[in-house]
Amino acid sequence: MITRQELAQKLTDYLQHRIALAELVDWAERALMEGDLDERDLEVLRESLARLGLADVKAFGLSWEECEQLLARLGYRIQVQVSPVT
Numbered sequence: 001m002i003t004r005q006e007l008a009q010k011l012t013d014y015l016q017h018r019i020a021l022a023e024l025v026d027w028a029e030r031a032l033m034e035g036d037l038d039e040r041d042l043e044v045l046r047e048s049l050a051r052l053g054l055a056d057v058k059a060f061g062l063s064w065e066e067c068e069q070l071l072a073r074l075g076y077r078i079q080v081q082v083s084p085v086t
Helices: 004-015 023-034 041-052 064-073
Strands: none
Touching: 004 023, 004 041, 004 064, 023 041, 041 064
């Protein structure tokens, strides 16, 4: 079952370059097709997955701000930490 926590983790993995955009899009499309979404958050999960499923289309893309908004709808906020390269 896909939960808001799992979706937030996938977005975090993408933002931290642990998975590529194509992997995120593929995961979102499969999650929507399989339809095993947490009933408690069905609307936000469905809308968020649908948006992510279009992220590989040039006209739609996926901006940092959109990721931030998606995570906020899921109950998370982004904090950025910058470190020097050593």
